[in-house]
Amino acid sequence: MAQDRRTSILDAAERLFAESGFDATPTARVAAEAKVPKGLVFYYFPHKIDLLLALVTERLPTHGPDEADRVVEPGDATTSLIRLDEHVGLAEHASATLRTILFREAGTHPEVGKHLRHLRQNLVALTENVLDRTVGVVLDPGLRRDAAHTFVAAMLDRANTVRTGEVAPDLAGVARVVSMALQPAR
Known part of the structure; x- marks a missing residue:
């Protein structure tokens, strides 16, 4: 379950960062897209840049x-x-x-x-x-x-x-x- 939520957050971030760019995408929008509380985004990724780095290091x-x-x-x-x-x-x-x-x-x-x-x-x-x-x-x-x-x-x-x-x-x-x-x- 926890891994599913983390994956959902990364999936949402990937879609939104590609669509709007990293800087133009607030973490609240990532949370809403992933259907998780905003605090959970920061639980897995303490800083917004950690989301971006997780995408490039884990998915490439x-x-x-x-x-x-x-x-x-x-x-x-x-x-x-x-x-x-x-x-x-x-x-x-x-x-x-x-x-x-x-x-x-x-x-x-x-x-x-x-x-x-x-x-x-x-x-x-x-x-x-x-x-x-x-x-x-x-x-x-x-x-x-x-x-x-x-x-x-x-x-x-x-x-x-x-x-x-x-x-x-x-x-x-x-x-x-x-x-x-x-x-x-x-």
């Missing part, structure tokens, strides 16, 4: 470099990167509203920006690990890092553009470009 996927084995296709960086994107699932994440919150609030709330940076760093490390395990040769560390940053930037851009209805980058095309850049010179 996290990935570490040790997940590379799940997606690697030896010798095929393009397929490995496409599998990585599918595994991470940023654009298909169950909560488009949560992506809206993350990208909107990252610039105005340092704690959210820090979480977005941490997410990006983890994705870059995972992508580097996938590339190392895929190509079968020792990659120049700078090239590997640049390739990983390029692919992660495209994944994050797609996640951001999908929520706004804009044309998203073709991740399979980006994977092919990154893969070609990692091929040894002939």
